[in-house]
Amino acid sequence: SAVISQKPSRDICQRGTSLTIQCQVDSQVTMMFWYRQQPGQSLTLIATANQGSEATYESGFVIDKFPISRPNLTFSTLTVSNMSPEDSSIYLCSVEDQSRAETQYFGPGTRLLVL
Amino acid sequence: AQSVAQPEDQVNVAEGNPLTVKCTYSVSGNPYLFWYVQYPNRGLQFLLKYITGDNLVKGSYGFEAEFNKSQTSFHLKKPSALVSDSALYFCAVKKSSASKIIFGSGTRLSIRP
Numbered sequence: 001s002a003v004i005s006q007k008p009s010r011d012i013c014q015r016g017t018s019l020t021i022q023c024q025v026d027s028q029v030t031m032m033f034w035y036r037q038q039p040g041q042s043l044t045l046i047a048t049a050n051q052g053s054e055a056t057y058e059s060g061f062v063i064d065k066f067p068i069s070r071p072n073l074t075f076s077t078l079t080v081s082n083m084s085p086e087d088s089s090i091y092l093c094s095v096e097d098q099s100r101a102e103t104q105y106f107g108p109g110t111r112l113l114v115l
Numbered sequence: 116a117q118s119v120a121q122p123e124d125q126v127n128v129a130e131g132n133p134l135t136v137k138c139t140y141s142v143s144g145n146p147y148l149f150w151y152v153q154y155p156n157r158g159l160q161f162l163l164k165y166i167t168g169d170n171l172v173k174g175s176y177g178f179e180a181e182f183n184k185s186q187t188s189f190h191l192k193k194p195s196a197l198v199s200d201s202a203l204y205f206c207a208v209k210k211s212s213a214s215k216i217i218f219g220s221g222t223r224l225s226i227r228p
Contacts, residue, residue: 092159103161103164106160107158
């Protein structure tokens with residue numbers, strides 16, 4: 001399976017600032033996904049990022065708040081903009097392995113605390 | 116619309132006993148079904164999946180799951196629980212033709228020594 005790394009692993013940020021999270025994969029993948037996991041809850045899909053096209057956002061998430069870049073087939077970034085305490089969550093990137101019946105594999109996550 | 120339900124927030128089992136973590140789903144057509152595990156301060160790890168074929172699927176760490184089409188269930192099982200199995204378990208479903216995967220609410224498994 002793909003090996004996925006995320007930076008930073010955790011951060012504590014002040015209200016009103018922005019944080020960019022990086023996701024790096026050790027192989028080329030078509031589809032990458034960004035999820036949010038709020039404390040004690042399940043995963044919620046933020047957006048799907050395909051290389052060469054604009055990210056597709058889920059209901060309740062907008063590009064101004066969560067801009068995403070996908071410059072190549074192994075890398076993506078998610079920015080959490082103008083943060084508030086409600087943005088405190090774990091942010092996870094995942095990739096879909098087309099050779100393994102569309103199984104998704106996840107990075108270790110970025111733990112964000114907004115004060 | 117597709118959905119997945121994990122009716123138990125928490126499951127408690129004594130070490131050495133069999134464990135079951137329940138999952139039911141709702142999706143049109145033939146589903147892709149998955150189980151993931153999340154250890155504390157870690158990302159999600161893939162355990163196993165059902166796509167087609169044998170209804171009993173074997174996965175990592177001795178876990179297995181049984182696909183039951185008539186009951187629309189995909190329960191996770193292990194014959195003999197270990198303390199190290201204590202973690203948060205997520206069931207997930209997707210349509211075979213779509214890319215969006217839907218996660219259940221999660222079940223916290225606690226194995227006591």
